[in-house]
Every structure is written in structure tokens, then in C-alpha cells.
Amino acid sequence: MKRKPTRRVAVIGAGLSLFMRRALDTGKELAYYAASQALQTAGIRLKDIQAVVMATAPDAFDGVHMKGEWLLDGAGGVGKPYLRAYVGGGSGVFSIISGWMMVASGVFDLVLVVAEEKMSSCQPHPQGAFLTIFDHIIERPLGPNLLWIFSLEQQRYMAAYGIRNEDIALVSVKNKHNALAHPAAQVAAQLTVKDILDSDVVAWPVHRLMVSPISDGAAAVVLASEQVARRLSDRPIWIQGVGWCLDTSYWGNRDLAYPRYVEKAAWMAYEMAGVTEPRKQIHVAEPYDPFAYKELHHLEGLQLADRGQAPEDLARGRFDRTGELPSCPSGGLMGVGNPIAAAGLMKVCELFWQLRREAGARQVPGNPERGVAQAWGDLMQIGTVAVLGVR
Amino acid sequence: MFKGLTNVAAARVWHGTMPVQYLYTAGVAGERFFQTLRRKGVFAVTTCAECQVTYLPPRLYCERCFADLSEAWAEVAPSGRVHTYTVVHEDQDGRPLDPPQVVAFVRIDGTSGGLIGRLLHLRPQDVQVEMPVDAVLAPPRRRRGSMDDIAGFAPRRVLPRRPTP
Amino acid sequence: MARTRAKPAIARAQAPPYVPLRGHPLNEEEFRGQVGSTAWAPRLEYAWDAGVAISRFLDGLRQGKIYGVRCRRCGRTVTPPRAFCELDFKPMDEWVELLDTGTINTFSICYVTWDMKPLRVPQIPAVIEIDGTSPRVGFLHLVGGVRGRTVTEIRRQVRAGLPVRAVWKPPAKREGAITDILYFEPVRKRTKK
Numbered sequence: 001m002k003r004k005p006t007r008r009v010a011v012i013g014a015g016l017s018l019f020m021r022r023a024l025d026t027g028k029e030l031a032y033y034a035a036s037q038a039l040q041t042a043g044i045r046l047k048d049i050q051a052v053v054m055a056t057a058p059d060a061f062d063g064v065h066m067k068g069e070w071l072l073d074g075a076g077g078v079g080k081p082y083l084r085a086y087v088g089g090g091s092g093v094f095s096i097i098s099g100w101m102m103v104a105s106g107v108f109d110l111v112l113v114v115a116e117e118k119m120s121s122c123q124p125h126p127q128g129a130f131l132t133i134f135d136h137i138i139e140r141p142l143g144p145n146l147l148w149i150f151s152l153e154q155q156r157y158m159a160a161y162g163i164r165n166e167d168i169a170l171v172s173v174k175n176k177h178n179a180l181a182h183p184a185a186q187v188a189a190q191l192t193v194k195d196i197l198d199s200d201v202v203a204w205p206v207h208r209l210m211v212s213p214i215s216d217g218a219a220a221v222v223l224a225s226e227q228v229a230r231r232l233s234d235r236p237i238w239i240q241g242v243g244w245c246l247d248t249s250y251w252g253n254r255d256l257a258y259p260r261y262v263e264k265a266a267w268m269a270y271e272m273a274g275v276t277e278p279r280k281q282i283h284v285a286e287p288y289d290p291f292a293y294k295e296l297h298h299l300e301g302l303q304l305a306d307r308g309q310a311p312e313d314l315a316r317g318r319f320d321r322t323g324e325l326p327s328c329p330s331g332g333l334m335g336v337g338n339p340i341a342a343a344g345l346m347k348v349c350e351l352f353w354q355l356r357r358e359a360g361a362r363q364v365p366g367n368p369e370r371g372v373a374q375a376w377g378d379l380m381q382i383g384t385v386a387v388l389g390v391r
Numbered sequence: 392m393f394k395g396l397t398n399v400a401a402a403r404v405w406h407g408t409m410p411v412q413y414l415y416t417a418g419v420a421g422e423r424f425f426q427t428l429r430r431k432g433v434f435a436v437t438t439c440a441e442c443q444v445t446y447l448p449p450r451l452y453c454e455r456c457f458a459d460l461s462e463a464w465a466e467v468a469p470s471g472r473v474h475t476y477t478v479v480h481e482d483q484d485g486r487p488l489d490p491p492q493v494v495a496f497v498r499i500d501g502t503s504g505g506l507i508g509r510l511l512h513l514r515p516q517d518v519q520v521e522m523p524v525d526a527v528l529a530p531p532r533r534r535r536g537s538m539d540d541i542a543g544f545a546p547r548r549v550l551p552r553r554p555t556p
Numbered sequence: 557m558a559r560t561r562a563k564p565a566i567a568r569a570q571a572p573p574y575v576p577l578r579g580h581p582l583n584e585e586e587f588r589g590q591v592g593s594t595a596w597a598p599r600l601e602y603a604w605d606a607g608v609a610i611s612r613f614l615d616g617l618r619q620g621k622i623y624g625v626r627c628r629r630c631g632r633t634v635t636p637p638r639a640f641c642e643l644d645f646k647p648m649d650e651w652v653e654l655l656d657t658g659t660i661n662t663f664s665i666c667y668v669t670w671d672m673k674p675l676r677v678p679q680i681p682a683v684i685e686i687d688g689t690s691p692r693v694g695f696l697h698l699v700g701g702v703r704g705r706t707v708t709e710i711r712r713q714v715r716a717g718l719p720v721r722a723v724w725k726p727p728a729k730r731e732g733a734i735t736d737i738l739y740f741e742p743v744r745k746r747t748k749k
Contacts, residue, residue: 014572014573015573016573016577017577017578017579018577018578018579018581019579020579020580020581020582021581022416022581022582022583022584022586022587023416023579023580023581023582024416024418024419024422024580024581024582024586024591025416025418025419025578025579025580026416026417026418026419026420026421028418028450029418029419029420029451029452030579032451032452032457033577033578033579035457036452036457036459037573037575039457041573045456045457046455046456046457047456060409060411063411063413063415063596073450073452073454074452076454076457078454078455079455120414120416120587121413121414121415121416122411122412122413123411123412123413123414123595124412124671125670125671125672127670127671127672128409128410128411128412128670128671129409129411130670131409131410131670132409134696135636136405136407136602136604137403137405137604137606137610137614137734138610138613138636138695138696138734139695139696139734140407141733141734141735142681142696142697142698142734142735143679144670144681144696145666145668145669145670146670147664147666147668148664148666148681148696151664151665151666151681152662152663152664152681152682152683152696153662155662155663155664155716156661156662156683156716159662159715159716159717181570181571182571183571183573183576183577184577200667201665201667201707202666202667202668202672203664203665203666203667203668204664204665204666204667204678204707204711205664206664216579217579248642248643249642250634250636250638250642252636252661252683252693252694252695252696253634253692253693253694254692255692256661256662256683349573353572353573358572358574359571359572360570360571360572360574361570361571362571362572402605402606402607402608402611403605403606403610403611403614403732404603404604404605404606405603405604405606406601406602406603406604407601407602407604408599408600408601408602409600409602411598411600412595412596412597412598413595413596413597413598414587414588414593414594414595415593415594415595415596416582416587416591416592416593417591417592417593417594419580421592422591422592425592426592535592536592537592537594538594
């Protein structure tokens with residue numbers, strides 16, 4: 001990132017649907033719940049919106065081909081410029097990056113960003129669709145399942161730094177606890193490290209309670225240019241920087257212990273935001289936590305912990321909601337749920353509420369002025385990062 | 392350019408599948424539509440008063456203004472007019488259909504929408520755009536609350552509309 | 557029909573977005589039977605071209621050889637082979653026959669199938685760094701020749717950094733597939749080829 005964008009972009013509204021294991025509601029209806037709520041909280045109507053971004057992961061989950069187009073009306077995109085943003089699990093944060101580009105470029109002043117996922121349609125298990133991310137010739141014949149890549153990465157992370165599974169289980173404990181205060185939450189619970197490690201081993205070192213659930217749900221935000229944001233909102237939350245980066249698709253050729261692509265994405269966003277010392281200048285974080293270890297991995301990639309040290313920081317309470325650097329105060333994917341693209345955008349919604357000091361029972365103490373949200377995905381290769389702040 | 396493989400016959404093709412199946416819910420609006428069809432033999436619709444749009448299939452929201460239509464329900468008779476139609480001579484696998492099937496998009500009276508269905512009791516040459524048709528429904532006890540409850544549409548003069556139960 | 561999920565009123569009142577969230581959760585029974593739903597079982601079949609590099613790699617496996625390719629620009633030797641270096645965008649046409657030994661970079665012990673059915677005998681997937689490649693270069697395969705089924709038993713025999721050797725199918729049964737290597741088994745002493 002060599003050049004600063006000329007136009008500033010703010011978030012002025014946010015909305016969610018419930019996150020659920022199986023929804024009666026269609027994907028369109030879920031998208032509508034979140035999108036209409038985001039418009040309401042921004043105090044605007046659909047006719048004010050000039051363009052719409054929709055983030056939604058593979059068509060094969062909902063079982064709807066061209067599902068971006070299918071979701072159009074629920075996302076408020078009828079008769080408007082409409083863009084589907086899609087980078088697998090990274091899509092939720094990529095959606096706000098895409099919306100940011102539309103406004104920062106000067107093309108639009110008001111953009112609605114919606115993310116939706118309905119994974120319950122996919123039978124017998126959404127992994128039937130996930131499986132095809134493995135190389136069809138040199139990996140799928142080995143009979144892989146999605147848990148493999150996570151368990152392999154977690155084990156490499158543990159082996160590289162001498163981390164114990166107890167340290168990682170603590171992420172599940174923290175996030176499921178945080179989610180107790182989240183009204184959208186699907187799997188909030190008060191559990192202990194022992195409960196986590198007593199749950200079945202699905203793919204050692206990953207236990208069942210270290211995996212986020214299958215979810216249906218939606219999230220949405222409204223983005224505005226500076227001039228419009230100041231007119232419409234007394235407390236706009238500014239997108240200070242965005243970044244994203246993809247590493248090689250040959251995941252067996254990478255260092256699995258450290259997400260270098262997240263680091264690159266983070267520095268792109270930090271430079272744009274004028275952040276030089278992330279640990280001092282970031283006050284609240286929403287890193288991507290589809291598996292327990294992932295939050296730690298990503299905190300390190302985001303430069304918010306030393307390599308291999310995030311587990312120790314977690315154990316001493318640094319990432320608690322009341323800690324020095326609250327991480328996943330929402331409850332994250334481990335607690336609120338994981339409707340893939342919507343989960344990433346839910347993290348942006350959480351920063352919006354936290355930075356406006358509206359987060360109520362979930363509010364982090366002090367006066368957080370800047371936060372970072374991050375998502376991850378594709379074939380374990382993308383980091384998407386957004387830095388938000390109060391000015 | 393690539394010395395590795397000069398013999399094209401050595402290039403490999405790998406066969407595989409994507410093992411997915413789906414179970415789709417009809418949604419909040421869809422569920423009400425199908426239950427109303429099953430129980431009463433009529434179509435449930437939603438109306439946005441402001442935009443003057445009546446949605447069929449019904450929707451929980453107005454796609455134009457995003458008004459919440461979850462309390463804006465009404466019911467209409469399952470009848471309408473042929474908006475457009477096509478005559479299908481082959482099935483999905485390319486086998487001839489004898490007699491050919493007439494498939495129409497039927498605009499439902501009193502709504503802004505419509506449904507696709509087969510035209511029944513009618514020769515292809517007798518179909519006319521804008522001709523009035525009524526839905527032919529499965530008998531009440533055999534309805535399951537799905538699209539299969541609508542066998543098709545038939546010309547109104549051939550099959551006078553029955554009073555709804 | 558579905559019900560609106562009862563949530564603790566306190567969470568709703570005290571946490572954003574401060575309004576009741578919408579959505580109609582179904583339990584498994586409602587989902588499977590009580591609401592009208594439509595089932596679809598598409599038949600999605602594909603024929604994927606292996607391409608230049610992987611075709612030759614598969615042919616090598618049939619002969620009991622693991623091939624890699626080298627980039628003349630950055631000097632990396634990688635496997636699985638590829639037609640071009642994704643870092644330099646130069647052809648990778650210098651073929652190297654690698655050893656069929658390597659090191660476990662990481663492994664897992666998996667007790668479920670992709671559709672979450674339990675496996676009595678676990679699979680042990682691993683990333684194997686193949687000897688003769690640049691550091692941290694390997695591919696996904698399985699570890700075998702290990703006794704026991706429990707995590708404890710298997711971890712006694714398998715660890716990151718462990719040297720392993722390919723166990724091949726008999727030549728007559730090979731078909732030019734990644735599964736021509738049955739698995740990689742731990743070796744006590746690395747043999748030189």
C-alpha cells in the first residue's frame with residue numbers, strides 16, 4: 001500500500017439475524033433480517049442505498065447455483081449496482097473491503113454490505129462441498145476431510161512452539177463464555193478446559209468443542225462517505241485501513257506454524273491506518289476463530305502477540321473481555337456461530353458496537369478507539385483485515 | 392515449451408464427483424404459502440401497500456422498499472392468465488415427448504407475480520397468450536404442501552373453478 | 557412449525573443490537589419432517605485434466621518415483637510438480653527425481669469421516685517433507701505401519717520431525733495415482749538411495 005485513499009469511509013449501521021444450526025428462513029429472508037436492521041440503525045431507507053455488496057461462500061453450501069444473484073432481493077440489490085465478494089472464509093471481512101473500495105473510489109456515497117450463509121441445506125454434511133477444495137488428483141484420493149487441514153496446522157503450531165492442547169482449549173472456554181452475552185449466539189456456554197478436552201477427539205489434536213458449528217445466519221453493515229456519514233450519524237466508525245493477501249495454493253509448501261499472509265494483510269491495513277505499534281494502538285480485536293487455535297494463530301499474524309506466545313498471553317488473561325487486549329469479545333465463531341461469510345461480517349458489526357461504546361453486556365472497558373477485524377479462508381491461504389476507529 | 396511431456400496421449404484425466412445433496416426449507420413465507428395451498432387450495436400472497444406490489448410467490452419483505460410484509464398477508468384464488476408458454480418436445484434426456492408438453496408462465500389474478508406450470512386438457516395449437524386458466528390441484532387429502540400439489544393449469548371454460556373449501 | 561427461540565431477555569436488553577433478532581431455528585426433527593422441504597440429490601460428475609506437470613508426476617508414481625521440479629530463477633525444488641513457478645512466473649521444466657523418503661512436518665489422528673461418521677481405525681494424515689526438496693516443501697499423505705488406535709499409542713510412534721519412507725503398492729497394481737504410495741512409514745535409520 002503505497003498511496004493513501006483520498007476519501008474516508010465510515011460504518012454507520014449494523015445488523016444481524018440469529019445464528020442457528022438450521023433455519024426455517026431462506027437465505028434471502030436471513031439476508032433481509034440483517035440488511036433491514038442495518039438500514040434502520042443507520043436511519044436510512046433502501047432507496048438511499050446506491051450499491052450493494054453481497055458476501056456468501058460456495059454456491060454448493062446453499063445448493064443454489066449463482067446464489068449471489070439469487071440472494072439479490074434479500075440483500076436489497078434489486079435495480080442497483082451489485083457485487084458478490086467471495087474469498088471463501090475470508091469473505092465476511094472482504095465484503096467490507098469491497099464496499100470500502102466502492103466508496104473510497106468516489107463512485108458511491110452509500111453502500112449496503114450484506115453477508116449470508118445457509119449451510120444446513122447441504123446434506124449429509126457441508127463437508128461434501130468443502131471436500132472439493134482439496135486437489136482432486138493428488139489429495140482427494142487419500143480420503144481427506146476438512147478437519148485434516150486444521151488439525152495438521154494446529155499440530156504444526158503446537159510442535160513449533162511447544163504449545164499444549166490445554167492452552168488452546170482455553171480459546172473455546174473464553175469465546176463460548178463471551179457469547180453468553182450475544183443475542184445471536186448459537187453455541188454460547190460456560191465450560192472449563194476439562195470440558196473441552198473431555199469432548200471427543202475428532203482429529204487429534206482437535207476436539208469436538210474446539211470446532212465452530214455449522215450455521216445459518218446473516219450480517220450487514222451500511223458504509224458511507226465522509227460527507228454523508230457526518231450528515232447521517234453522530235458517531236460514525238471509520239474504516240481506517242484495509243488489507244488482504246493470499247499465499248500459495250500449494251499449502252504443503254508453506255510454513256504452517258505462522259500465517260505470513262495474515263501478517264502481510266495486517267501491515268497493509270495498519271500502514272493505511274497509520275498504525276505503527278499495533279499492540280499499543282489496537283484496543284480491541286476480532287480475529288477469525290473457526291477453530292480454537294486459529295484465534296491464537298491469527299493474533300500472532302496480526303502482530304498482536306509474539307510468535308508462539310499468544311497461548312501464554314491468553315492464559316494470563318490478556319485477551320479476556322476485561323483484559324489488556326480484548327479478543328473476540330463478541331464470542332466469535334466458537335461462541336456465536338459460523339455462517340461462514342456472515343461470521344466474518346459479524347466481527348465488523350461487533351467492532352462497530354464496541355467502538356461506539358454501545359456493546360452493553362459485551363462492552364470492553366476503557367475507551368477503545370481502534371479495533372481490528374480479520375477473517376481467513378480459501379485454501380488456508382487468505383487473510384482479510386479491516387482496521388476501524390472512532391476518528 | 393514444456394519438455395516434460397511431449398506425448399499428448401500421456402496427459403491424464405481424473406474423474407470424480409462432488410458428493411452433495413440438499414434439503415431446502417421453503418422459508419417463513421414459503422412455508423405459509425404451501426400450508427395455505429394444502430389446507431385451503433388457495434394462494435397466500437403478501438402485499439406492499441406503498442409500492443402496490445402483491446408478491447406471488449409471497450415474500451416476507453418488499454424487494455423495492457424493504458418494507459416488512461410479515462403481517463401483510465392475503466389469499467387469492469388459484470387462477471390467472473397465460474403470460475407466455477412454450478411447447479416442449481423432448482424430456483431432459485433428449486427423449487421425445489408424445490404428446491408434447493405445454494409449459495406456461497401463468498400470471499395469477501390480483502397479484503404482481505405468477506407460477507410456472509403445465510397446461511392441461513389443451514392441445515398446443517389451442518393455447519393463447521392471455522387465455523384465462525385455473526390451477527388444477529391435487530385432491531385435498533393428497534396434498535402434501537409442495538409444488539406437486541399443483542398438477543398444472545387448465546383453461547377456465549373447460550374446468551370451471553370450484554369454490555374453495 | 558417453527559418457534560422463535562427463547563433467548564434470555566437480559567442478553568437481548570443489555571447487548572446490541574438491542575432489538576430482538578429474527579430467525580426461526582428448527583430442530584433436527586422439525587427440519588427433517590415437520591416443515592415442508594424439498595430434497596435434491598444432484599449428480600455432479602467431473603473429468604479434470606491433470607495437466608502437463610501432474611500427468612508426469614502420476615506417471616512417475618507408477619514407476620515408483622517421486623518427481624519434483626526446480627525453478628531456475630529462485631532455485632526452489634518443489635513437489636508436487638507444477639508447470640510454472642508461482643513466485644517467479646517462470647517455467648519449471650527442470651525435472652528432479654526425489655527420494656521416496658522424507659520427514660513428517662505435521663500429522664493428525666482423525667477419527668471421523670467427512671460426513672462425521674466415527675472411524676474405529678483412525679486415519680493419520682500428514683504433511684511429508686520429501687527429501688531433496690527445498691525446506692518446508694511437501695505434500696499431503698498418510699502415515700501407516702503404526703500399531704494401535706488410540707492417540708496415546710499412535711503419538712508414541714509418530715511425531716513431527718520423524719523420518720519416514722514411502723510404502724508402495726506392488727508395481728503391477730499401480731495405476732499412476734497418489735495412492736500408488738500406500739502410506740509413509742516411520743524409519744529408524746534413513747537409507748541412502
